Amino acid sequence: MSKTILLGHGSGGKLTSDLIKKSFVEYFDNQTLKAMTDSAIVNIDDKLLAFTTDSYVVDPIFFPGGDIGKLAVSGTINDLAVSGAEPLFISAAFIIEEGFSIDDLESITKSMKDEADKSGVNIVTGDTKVVNKGQCDKIFINTAGIGLLERRCEHISTGKHIQCGDKIIVNGYIGDHGIAVMGAREKLKFETEILTDCACLNHLTKSVIDSGADIKFMRDITRGGLATVVSEITENRKFGIKINERDIPVRESVRGMCEIFGYDPMFLANEGKVLMVVSEQSADKVINIMKKQEHGRESAMIGEITSTNPGKAVLHSVVGGSRIIDKLTGEMLPRIC
Amino acid sequence: MSKTILLGHGSGGKLTSDLIKKSFVEYFDNQTLKAMTDSAIVNIDDKLLAFTTDSYVVDPIFFPGGDIGKLAVSGTINDLAVSGAEPLFISAAFIIEEGFSIDDLESITKSMKDEADKSGVNIVTGDTKVVNKGQCDKIFINTAGIGLLERRCEHISTGKHIQCGDKIIVNGYIGDHGIAVMGAREKLKFETEILTDCACLNHLTKSVIDSGADIKFMRDITRGGLATVVSEITENRKFGIKINERDIPVRESVRGMCEIFGYDPMFLANEGKVLMVVSEQSADKVINIMKKQEHGRESAMIGEITSTNPGKAVLHSVVGGSRIIDKLTGEMLPRIC
Numbered sequence: 001m002s003k004t005i006l007l008g009h010g011s012g013g014k015l016t017s018d019l020i021k022k023s024f025v026e027y028f029d030n031q032t033l034k035a036m037t038d039s040a041i042v043n044i045d046d047k048l049l050a051f052t053t054d055s056y057v058v059d060p061i062f063f064p065g066g067d068i069g070k071l072a073v074s075g076t077i078n079d080l081a082v083s084g085a086e087p088l089f090i091s092a093a094f095i096i097e098e099g100f101s102i103d104d105l106e107s108i109t110k111s112m113k114d115e116a117d118k119s120g121v122n123i124v125t126g127d128t129k130v131v132n133k134g135q136c137d138k139i140f141i142n143t144a145g146i147g148l149l150e151r152r153c154e155h156i157s158t159g160k161h162i163q164c165g166d167k168i169i170v171n172g173y174i175g176d177h178g179i180a181v182m183g184a185r186e187k188l189k190f191e192t193e194i195l196t197d198c199a200c201l202n203h204l205t206k207s208v209i210d211s212g213a214d215i216k217f218m219r220d221i222t223r224g225g226l227a228t229v230v231s232e233i234t235e236n237r238k239f240g241i242k243i244n245e246r247d248i249p250v251r252e253s254v255r256g257m258c259e260i261f262g263y264d265p266m267f268l269a270n271e272g273k274v275l276m277v278v279s280e281q282s283a284d285k286v287i288n289i290m291k292k293q294e295h296g297r298e299s300a301m302i303g304e305i306t307s308t309n310p311g312k313a314v315l316h317s318v319v320g321g322s323r324i325i326d327k328l329t330g331e332m333l334p335r336i337c
Numbered sequence: 338m339s340k341t342i343l344l345g346h347g348s349g350g351k352l353t354s355d356l357i358k359k360s361f362v363e364y365f366d367n368q369t370l371k372a373m374t375d376s377a378i379v380n381i382d383d384k385l386l387a388f389t390t391d392s393y394v395v396d397p398i399f400f401p402g403g404d405i406g407k408l409a410v411s412g413t414i415n416d417l418a419v420s421g422a423e424p425l426f427i428s429a430a431f432i433i434e435e436g437f438s439i440d441d442l443e444s445i446t447k448s449m450k451d452e453a454d455k456s457g458v459n460i461v462t463g464d465t466k467v468v469n470k471g472q473c474d475k476i477f478i479n480t481a482g483i484g485l486l487e488r489r490c491e492h493i494s495t496g497k498h499i500q501c502g503d504k505i506i507v508n509g510y511i512g513d514h515g516i517a518v519m520g521a522r523e524k525l526k527f528e529t530e531i532l533t534d535c536a537c538l539n540h541l542t543k544s545v546i547d548s549g550a551d552i553k554f555m556r557d558i559t560r561g562g563l564a565t566v567v568s569e570i571t572e573n574r575k576f577g578i579k580i581n582e583r584d585i586p587v588r589e590s591v592r593g594m595c596e597i598f599g600y601d602p603m604f605l606a607n608e609g610k611v612l613m614v615v616s617e618q619s620a621d622k623v624i625n626i627m628k629k630q631e632h633g634r635e636s637a638m639i640g641e642i643t644s645t646n647p648g649k650a651v652l653h654s655v656v657g658g659s660r661i662i663d664k665l666t667g668e669m670l671p672r673i674c
Contacts, residue, residue: 002439003438003439003440004435004436004437004438004439005433005434005435005436005437005438005439005442005467006435006467007435007467007469008467009433009465009467010433010465010466010467010468011467016465019439019465020463020465023439023442023443023446024429024446024463024465027443027446027447027449027450028429028446028449028450028453028459028460028463029450030459030460030461032426032459032461032462033459033460033461033462033463039462040426040428040461040462042425042426042461042483044381044384044386044425044483044485045384045485047381047382047384049381049483051426051428051461051462051483052428052462053428053429053430053462053463053464053479053481054430054464055430055431055432055464055466055479056466057432057466057468057472057473059472088379088381089369089377089379089388091377091388091389091390091481092361092365092390093390093391093392093479093481094392095392095394095432095477096342096346096347097342098341098342098343098344099341099342100341100342101340101341101342102339102340102341102342102356102360103340105342105360106360106364109360109361109364109365110364112364112365113364113365113366116365122365122367122369122370123365123367123370124367124369124370124377124379124388125369125370125376125377125388125389125390126357126361126365126370126390127390127391127392127479128346128347128353128356128357128361129347129392129393129394129477129672130342130343130344130345130346130347130348130668130671131347131394131474131671131672132344132671132672134471135394135396135473135474135672136394136472136473136474136477137468137472137473140432140466140473140477142390142392142430142464142479142481144390144428144430144479144481146379146381146386146388146483148381148382331467334467334468334469335466335468335469335472
């Protein structure tokens, strides 16, 4: 293992996972953290709460379809929502570089408020630190969040009920966020502008939970991409995953950019996508419900849980071959979120 | 108002307060945030929770008696504790500069774990971001925390029960943290080493709460110093505060450094100090309880709530004069926490 921090340690992929296990989970040493779920699931007397935190360091801070503020709110809302929880409150902590424009700061806070309103959540506490010019890049935002979890949803973040035959569903096109931010950073002009998919998914997840569908697992697909999520689901488990490449929704424009730059859409970042594992019996119902939701119109079933290839996720490609899907290694696009 | 962010906007003093009111509270617009308490007090069904967040950007990251990790845990524990809550869980989110030493990271996480253990709290969730070299200074840590609040303590963070005759108590020497960090930053050699006072105060506050003493208000004295806290207590209130300079505990070594560098101990940062307002009847009892606690041995009564000078805090100096105490203006020592 490297003796210094590499960009890849923040990729959300393999190096991040290794660092978290070795330098954080081992030291902090408690069962809640060891579960390695996106949100911690904690008991307070008879209540079950989801609790999560994320820092946002995206560069540039304004990009097509969003900004760091929108991202900071929706990212934390989504971590709670995919745990099966109803998001209730979030915090907002700012680290700002001396000389940063107050107009830009207010655009960002306005955008945070808009996104919080859409999700029905209040920003109830915060913090402000300022560092000297050159000691941080413009602005970093941390949001932490609390959600209320029903006991019947407690298993969703761990995936412990997953079994063979369960279906894998995503709520729409993958990779938009990665390409939108990369395009903004490199100042690329696209023929068709690609916007971030950044959105709060709590209404979408609630509609599925409230339907009584048999949800086995949910996770938001963020900086490590779809590949990292499916690879993590099978890790140390007795089942495998089969993903059908032809069924993964990818915009033509995103696919085109991937071909030009040599990216694999499976590893591109998303900020408004959830992967669900649901029982075979519930799958069609879940897709129908999701398609009626603003952020689920292009929902698709992309694969299933298999008894073959235990511990592995396998991609069945459009041209007929198959290959193991691994977590993101190294760093594709630093500061994507 | 300035059009760009100044270092003073992160001082914890007047500019910070103005920025928070104008750029955050006004936009985020909700009653919980408007209370401007250190922790948000929120209801989840029949439970009352305290929820808080703080980012730590202290420079240097290791200093006499502590490091950024110890600070990040105790700071958030203290925000919960002074709200009258029992701290339960905290999160830890890291923004790390590419090239940072993993050994240093592990020293920091070890120190976080030690401090969390002392306070009896688990670090249950986290996040890791890495930014390119030069885009942040070494490491920044955000911690958010959740505490459980009894209804009888709900008033403590707002101070709405404060009345004339109430006594002002602090739990020991002020200014140690400010001088310790400043000394480490400037690589000063002191004859007597001055250590940070950084410590978790939740056992101290619990001992006072459990005694049934009539606590009117608590706040931790941090980057804005004692002056900022006493000034904020009286803001828009119908009472004043009288502080007796001779009763404020300040170490001789700290006083000496203040004389050399022209600092006022009243504005120096602290990381293990709480200011309490308690009823006149409870004051002696509270001091006796605090003096039995590890972090309260030098507790002292430093002043009282007065009907004179409403809305103002007044310092009665050792030499017999008096002057208005204002919030910290500008920035005394950037990145003190």
